Amino acid sequence: MQETLMMKHAVGGRIFIDSSKQTVEYVWEPSEAGWKFVVNTPMNGEIEELLRLKTEINVFVFQQVEGQPMKKIWFYVHEGPVTYDADQAQLTVYARSCIEYFPGDYLS
Amino acid sequence: MIEVYPAESRYTSDLGWLQSHLSFSFGEYYDAKNANFSVMRVCNDDFLVPNRGFGAHPHSDMEIVSVVLSGSIRHEDNLGHVAISSFGEVQRMSAGTGVIHTEHNPSSTEELNLLQMWFEPHTRGLEPSYQTSRFDPDQLQGRLLPIVSQQGAENVASIQQDLTIYLSKLAAGEQIAFDQSSSRKTYLFVIDGACSVNGKTLLPRDAARVEQESGLSIVADQDVFFMLIDLP
Structure with a gap:
């Protein structure tokens, strides 16, 4: 299975993290409050913007299994928290809930 | 302003x-x-x-x-x-x-x-x-017709914010007043035609962002179709 992590601005879709375009180490897992994402990334302009707009980010995981339609999972971050640890160069994002969908299920 | x-x-x-x-x-x-x-x-x-x-x-x-x-x-x-x-x-x-x-x-x-x-x-x-x-397009002429508001109504969609969206059509020379409170803001967008807002001319697809004004006078310089949004 191929997986992509993407974090975008919810207003218009500016991309802050796209693991298909840049090498990004990340893990995501269930947490007590919903879901937790930890991304190893140096501080840069995109991360600064993500943190500035942290209440308005869309987090996606795209999962592609060969021969099957792509599954998209969208995560509702709400109030996060969204934090950055400069010592660890780690971004941590908590999401409250998620919706799974297959784009092909909708007429577009 | x-x-x-x-x-x-x-x-x-x-x-x-x-x-x-x-x-x-x-x-x-x-x-x-x-x-x-x-x-x-x-x-x-x-x-x-x-x-x-x-x-x-x-x-x-x-x-x-x-x-x-x-x-x-x-x-x-x-x-x-x-x-x-x-x-x-x-x-x-x-x-x-x-x-x-x-x-x-x-x-x-x-x-x-x-x-x-x-x-x-x-x-x-x-x-x-x-x-x-x-909404009934025939009701647009000569009035500010609400199409979206916080409380909603028949023919008016409800929205989870303290705002109202109006549409209006005025014939050339016609005038309409909007009683804007100076503590509110108004967004005005001309869809078609031309009008003046407190003397400022707006042409098709021009917009005006209005704040700290008490009362708007909208005059149709030609037949005009516009949207007005009353905002907090």
Whole structure:
């Protein structure tokens, strides 16, 4: 299975993290409050913007299994928290809930 | 204070199937000084070619209003709503904790032109909801006709924010007053024709952002069709 992590601005879709375009180490897992994402990334302009707009980010995981339609999972971050640890160069994002969908299920 | 934003000052993006004129920062267009006016975050003047549209995508914590100016739009979402709207109809989506939806032009021949506006809700984390409403285009002449408001009404979509969206058509020479409180803000957008707002001229697709004014006088310099939004 191929997986992509993407974090975008919810207003218009500016991309802050796209693991298909840049090498990004990340893990995501269930947490007590919903879901937790930890991304190893140096501080840069995109991360600064993500943190500035942290209440308005869309987090996606795209999962592609060969021969099957792509599954998209969208995560509702709400109030996060969204934090950055400069010592660890780690971004941590908590999401409250998620919706799974297959784009092909909708007429577009 | 009335600030006029000429139509040509808007950012235009052209994807071939979609031409968008953006009044506020959106997507590839980002200007930190033009990210909102009051709770209004987006006003996109979109033109979609036939049989094309936006694939499935999410929204959250935003009140999204689509006003069809010509053609028709088909909406489908994960809550089970499917609707096709044309001129005289309004779609309002409270994205709240999350909605997945598609929007596309279902016609095989006719271009779609819609105004899509996004507003911050009064409260984040609301239950998602969707509504269509229908107004009578014959009622637009010579009055400010509410089409969206917080309380909603028959023919008026409800929205989770303290705002009202009006549409109006005035004949050349006709005048209308809007009793704006100086503590409120007003966004005015000319869809067609020309008018003056407290003496400031607006041409087709020009906008005015009004604040700290008590009372607006809108005079039709020619037959005019415009939208006025009363904002907190």
